[in-house]
Amino acid sequence: AQSVAQPEDQVNVAEGNPLTVKCTYSVSGNPYLFWYVQYPNRGLQFLLKYITGDNLVKGSYGFEAEFNKSQTSFHLKKPSALVSDSALYFCAVRDGGSQGNLIFGKGTKLSVKP
């Protein structure tokens, strides 16, 4: 069965410091991996995705993620955090052989302090 794990409920970083939000996955076929961000009372906003090719994926708002097949991970990163990055981040996976629905992790709350 497909699954996604986000091992940290919350990540705290100081503004200007690098941030990492962790995600590991389990799928039977080739993984299609996504990161979304959710601000309070808002829907999910797409950040980036990995389908194939370069393991380092660049996305919106300066975020990037590194696909690591051997570790089955897809951690979200940003070199320098902003207070406005504070939000709930969701990792999602789609099995390449599936119809299309995404399997989401439980989410990680990112808090960036000035």
Next chain:
Amino acid sequence: GAGVSQTPSNKVTEKGKYVELRCDPISGHTALYWYRQSLGQGPEFLIYFQGTGAADDSGLPNDRFFAVRPEGSVSTLKIQRTERGDSAVYLCASSEGLAGPLGTDTQYFGPGTRLTVL
């Protein structure tokens, strides 16, 4: 351009009542998805439409839940005999429709409908 819209933004109902939640996808998107997000959890898949037909309804929790998309655009999620456990945020997403095993397209989400069953 306009994103995915959902109405109402909030719905409060009483146990046992019937509710309808509406989703208006991005124009031209043929694939439409419904998810349910409970407090403190990630979204969970309910149903997926490709065009007018439900391609996958395996996520619907029981037969009280039903969704339609009669003209391949707007979709309505219908919940009969609501229960308190149905309280959640219902999210709709759409994509260009390159779904299936070769599909890699991105799903874009609406703001959600917060359903509260008293």
